[in-house]
Amino acid sequence: MPEPILEVRDLVKHYPLTQGILFRRQIGAVKAVDGVSFELRAGETLGIVGESGCGKSTVAKMLVNLERPTAGSIAYKGEDITKLSGRALKAVRRNIQMVFQDPYTSLNPRMTVGDIIGEPFDIHPEVAPKGDRRRKVQELLDVVGLNPEYINRYPHQFSGGQRQRIGIARGLALRPEIIVADEPVSALDVSVQAQVVNLLARLQSEFRLSYVFIAHDLSIVRHISDRVGVMYLGRVVEIGTDTQIYDHPTHPYTQALLSAVPVPDPLARAHRERIILTGDVPSPANPPSGCPFRTRCWKAEERCAKEVPLLAVPEAFRPEGAADPAADRAADRAADPAVEPAAGRTAHPAAHPSACHFAAEKRVVPGPGDLAAPPAPPPVRPDGPDVPGSPSKE
Amino acid sequence: MLLEVRDLHVEFRTRDGVAKAVNGVNYSVAEGETLAVLGESGSGKSVTAQAVMGILDTPPGRIAGGEILFKGKDLLKMKEDERRKIRGAGMAMIFQDALSSLNPVLSVGAQLGEMYEVHRGMSRKAARAKAVELMERVRIPAARERVGDYPHQFSGGMRQRIMIAMALALEPSLIIADEPTTALDVTVQAQVMDLLAELQRELNMGLILITHDLGVVADVADKIAVMYAGRIVESAPVHEIYAAPAHPYTRGLLDSIPRLDQKGQELYAIKGLPPNLLAIPPGCAFNPRCPMARAACRAEVPPLAEVAPDRASACFFWKECVGA
Numbered sequence: 001m002p003e004p005i006l007e008v009r010d011l012v013k014h015y016p017l018t019q020g021i022l023f024r025r026q027i028g029a030v031k032a033v034d035g036v037s038f039e040l041r042a043g044e045t046l047g048i049v050g051e052s053g054c055g056k057s058t059v060a061k062m063l064v065n066l067e068r069p070t071a072g073s074i075a076y077k078g079e080d081i082t083k084l085s086g087r088a089l090k091a092v093r094r095n096i097q098m099v100f101q102d103p104y105t106s107l108n109p110r111m112t113v114g115d116i117i118g119e120p121f122d123i124h125p126e127v128a129p130k131g132d133r134r135r136k137v138q139e140l141l142d143v144v145g146l147n148p149e150y151i152n153r154y155p156h157q158f159s160g161g162q163r164q165r166i167g168i169a170r171g172l173a174l175r176p177e178i179i180v181a182d183e184p185v186s187a188l189d190v191s192v193q194a195q196v197v198n199l200l201a202r203l204q205s206e207f208r209l210s211y212v213f214i215a216h217d218l219s220i221v222r223h224i225s226d227r228v229g230v231m232y233l234g235r236v237v238e239i240g241t242d243t244q245i246y247d248h249p250t251h252p253y254t255q256a257l258l259s260a261v262p263v264p265d266p267l268a269r270a271h272r273e274r275i276i277l278t279g280d281v282p283s284p285a286n287p288p289s290g291c292p293f294r295t296r297c298w299k300a301e302e303r304c305a306k307e308v309p310l311l312a313v314p315e316a317f318r319p320e321g322a323a324d325p326a327a328d329r330a331a332d333r334a335a336d337p338a339v340e341p342a343a344g345r346t347a348h349p350a351a352h353p354s355a356c357h358f359a360a361e362k363r364v365v366p367g368p369g370d371l372a373a374p375p376a377p378p379p380v381r382p383d384g385p386d387v388p389g390s391p392s393k394e
Numbered sequence: 395m396l397l398e399v400r401d402l403h404v405e406f407r408t409r410d411g412v413a414k415a416v417n418g419v420n421y422s423v424a425e426g427e428t429l430a431v432l433g434e435s436g437s438g439k440s441v442t443a444q445a446v447m448g449i450l451d452t453p454p455g456r457i458a459g460g461e462i463l464f465k466g467k468d469l470l471k472m473k474e475d476e477r478r479k480i481r482g483a484g485m486a487m488i489f490q491d492a493l494s495s496l497n498p499v500l501s502v503g504a505q506l507g508e509m510y511e512v513h514r515g516m517s518r519k520a521a522r523a524k525a526v527e528l529m530e531r532v533r534i535p536a537a538r539e540r541v542g543d544y545p546h547q548f549s550g551g552m553r554q555r556i557m558i559a560m561a562l563a564l565e566p567s568l569i570i571a572d573e574p575t576t577a578l579d580v581t582v583q584a585q586v587m588d589l590l591a592e593l594q595r596e597l598n599m600g601l602i603l604i605t606h607d608l609g610v611v612a613d614v615a616d617k618i619a620v621m622y623a624g625r626i627v628e629s630a631p632v633h634e635i636y637a638a639p640a641h642p643y644t645r646g647l648l649d650s651i652p653r654l655d656q657k658g659q660e661l662y663a664i665k666g667l668p669p670n671l672l673a674i675p676p677g678c679a680f681n682p683r684c685p686m687a688r689a690a691c692r693a694e695v696p697p698l699a700e701v702a703p704d705r706a707s708a709c710f711f712w713k714e715c716v717g718a
Contacts, residue, residue, distance in 0.1 A: 051579035052550075159667050189434040190606050194650035194663035201660070216579065223652035223661065242657070260584035262609030264651050266632045269613060276588060277581045279535075280549045 003077075004039035005210055006063070006096075006178060011036045011072035013058050017285060030285045032058040034234035034292075035072070037311070040178065045204065045211040047225030047242070049218055049257070053281055055234040056214045060182045063212060064098045065089065076178075094124050097176040101183035103163035107155040113166055114151040117141070120173040127174050140169040143206075144199060161192035168199065172207070180212045185220060197224060218261050222246055230254045233292035234284055236311055240352030248349040250314055250359035253293045259364040273364065291357070299358045307357065314359035317351040395463070396600040397446065397485075397568055398422040402460035404441050404624075407453060413671040415441045417624040418460070420698070423600040425567060430603045430611040430632075432647075433621035434668055439604045442621075443570045446602075447487050448477045464568070483513055486561035488590075490573035492553035496545040502529075502556050503541035509563040528559040532589060551582035555589065562593060568600045575610065587614060608651060612636060617704070620644050623669050623679035626698055630705040638716045640707035642684045645715055678709070686711050 014029035033055040040046050050056045061067040063074060065081060073080045081092050100106035107116055117137045121128045128136045138148035144165040155163055164184060171179055184200065185193040197220060204211060215221050221228060222242050229239040230253065238251040249255050256275040263272065277296045282288055291309050294300040350361040404416035416438040423429045433439040444450040446462055448469065462469040464484060469477060489495040497505055506528050507521030516524065522541065529537035532555040534548075545553055554574060561569055571590065575583040591614055594601050605611060611618060612632065619629040620641065628641035639645040649662040666683040669675055678696050681687040690710050698708040701716075709715060 051581060161667065189668060190608070190647060191434060191650065191664040192667070194661040195665075197652075198660050198663055218580070219652045223657060256581060260580045262583075262587075262607065262613045264608040264612045264636070264648070266612045266615075266636050274584060276584050278585075280551055280582070281579075 003042065005042045005077060006040040006212075007073075007075040007078075008039065008059075008063075009037050009073045009075070011059065011062060011074065012070045013055070013062060013067060014070045028285055031234050031287055032284055033062070033069075034284075034287070036231070036234070036236050038229055038236060038239060040210050040212060042177070042210055043204075043208055044226040045213050045224055047221035047228040048212065048214045048231060049216060049221050049228060050231035051216065051257075051281060053233075053284065054231040055284070056231050057182050059231075060098065060180045060212065060214055063178075063180050064096050065093060066098075090124070094127070094174045095176045096178045096180065097171040097174060099164075099167050099171045099179060099181040099184045102187050103160055103167050104187070106167055107163060109155055112152050112154055113137075113141070113158075116155070116166060117169045117173055120170065124174055136173070137169075140172060143172065143203070144169045159192075160188050161195060164188060164196050165199065168196075168203070172203065175207070176209070178210045178212070180214070182214045183216070184213075186215065186217065193220070200224065218246075218258065230257065233281060233287055235292060235355065237293065237356070238352070238354045239311070244349055244352040246365055247363065248352075248361050249364065250317070250350050250352075250354040250361050251293075251356045252297050252299055252358075254354075255362050255364050256296075261365075263365075275364070291355070293356075299356075301358075303357055309355045309357045311353045311355040313351050314354055314356070316359070317348045317361075395422050396425050396427075396465065397602075398461075398463040399442065399446065400461040400463065402442060402445060402462065403458040404438070404445055404450065405456050405458050407456070408672070411672050414674060415455075415624055415671060416445070417674075419621070419624070419626055421619050421626065421629065423568065423602055425600055426594070426598045428594070428601040428603060428614055428616045430605060430615035430618045431621060432605060432608070432611055432618055434606055436623075436668055436671060437621040438624040439621050440572055443487070443572055443602065443604055447485065447570060448481060449487070479513075482509060482566065483564040484566055485568040485570065486564070486566045488554075488557050488561045488569065488571040488574045490576050492550070492557045492577075493545060495557060496553065498545055501542045501544055502548070503543075506541075506556070506560055506563060509560065513564055524563075528563055529556070531562070531593075532556070532559045534559075550578055551585060554578060554582075554586050558586070558590060558593070562597070565597055566599065568602070569594070570602045570604070572604045573606075574603070576605070576607070583610075590614075608647060620647075623674050624671065625679065625708060626706075627680065627708045628706065629698070634702075634705060640701055640705065640712040640716050641680075641709045642686050642715050643680050646683075646685075686714060 011033055012035055013033040014031050016026045017028040017030060018024040019027045036059055038046065048056050058067060062069050069082050074082050076092055076096065084092060114137050117140055118133050121133050137151055141148045141150060146162060146165050158166065185196050188196060201224060203209060213221060213224055225242055227239065227241050228245045229236045230245065232253050238245060238249065238254045245254060246258065249258060256277050259273065259275045279296055282295055288295050290305040290307055294304040399419055399421050402416055402419045406413045406415055419442050421429060431439045445457055457470060464480065503522055503525045506525035507518065510516040510521040510524050511518065526537050526541050529541060534540060534552055534555055548556065575586050578586060587610065603615065615632045617631050618635050619626045620643065622643050628644050635644060639648055646664040650664060652661060664683055669679055675682050677692040677694055681691040684691065696708045696710045698706045701707050701712050
């Protein structure tokens, strides 16, 4: 197994809420990120999905050091970058770059494309000596599929898709190892999204990049990711390979999220079982006790309000004789299909970390064969309590 | 037919010339029917809707030709005060961004009640009671307590419900929803689309759903009109279009959806960029991006012609496209 290039442990970001003008008292905190752990391996793509306000963008900002975490660590090749400053931090930053969501606001309208893409070289002159920059920028334009002659144009002369390519070229300028892409295609037209997704995939193999790919479009995330983490209210509620998450989700929130995604096939209308959640995401300033999802969960019981469920492989799916994977690290490793479980037998596909007391498998995304055939019989739950009916339809 | 748009042309005068946003659009909606208008930004889908509602900014916009028949009467020949009576009572619109479409300094109760005060001449108190009723109808919890709240005090999904409530206030027979769920998260989108579909059934309204999301369309539409560069390039019932698109643009859109069996492979991508409306390519507007384009496509604009009952395509080579 390749070494993790990035190891995130118990990352927390709280934004203080204050009151008073002269004496600012802290009256609370917005718990934007509340204990997130994952690892990113060299050359892989980790997708992070979740709804607005779940903290996925805050995680992205902490990864590239635009925000300082309140607690927790981010280890890049074993070194905790949250504690770095000065020259050491600058060196690490070179290797972790970001591509932003909105290509209209993330490029300075008064700078030419050449200046935008070349700006990272001002900060890291060791990458490209002064005389060499123009050529480097033109090379980058070529790499992202733009005409190198456009070097003197301004951002407004480009379309959304082209601007996103400029943003990607800027991210690539310093030859980073990791690119954190925060919703890189959401602002683009449908016919252009596929072009940019293909570009990102091509660049990954060409430059051996590792991606943290944050998006709310679940089908694009599945297409590009090796592993996927699902976030809700500042926490990762489920993480695993794309097949584990999409075909064998065990966390009720993941199931609801997947079932809510419209399927681009009218034949699916009759076959889909949709889980319509009631209400809205609670405020991160005042999250529910225990499990953050319990206020909208149809499985919630008393225990959910008292105990915070840990992100670990649910007991029901643990292979017998395996060590207690309560520790996150062991759990994370179990999510890797390349790693055979201790006993040497194939792991149950539902055996991946899920932060639910009552985790149970439920298939919600129709497979390729399911559409023509009548709906498949409900999957048998190996364990756990029965679901008390379907979730209330409001 | 509830609404019929015939050969509609809309232009915008800009500093750089005349932008032809809508170039001869035809579509129709019956009672209880859902028409999805699918297209990218700049395809003219919203401009067409604004022309139907009569809320187009003129100038710079100008309706350069065509007819919009609502229950058989041409809206474009009506006087403004006649149209005002239809707007709200006959047809209503739901906008994408509820936060910027609602007045931030008026309580939602006042904004909902205004519909009844202006159109029905109700007293403020009676209108307020109606507002509460509406909020209950779109299932806003604790409507009675929240009727005095301001838009910023509601979540995105709740604000969109208020938009829907406002559109429904006078029980119009046609609703135009312009990207009603684009700004919402998927779980909330599912709630809002469900609510909209249920109210549509209940009131037997016609619904024009403007969107770029192929998933939402597959979920709710009865028929689809695909727009590109101000024209409808294909129209068909929903099942047919997904099973066998008859225009290369529709095919390209459907093919670029990531599919399970293509994981790790390159996604199909329509090459090039949407056209500049100031300089729409001669012939078929899609020809520079089309994998099937040949000389005929550059010489002449293909008309939207019937290819099967209820199906039309604006492609000379639609047979090849269906067979492909």
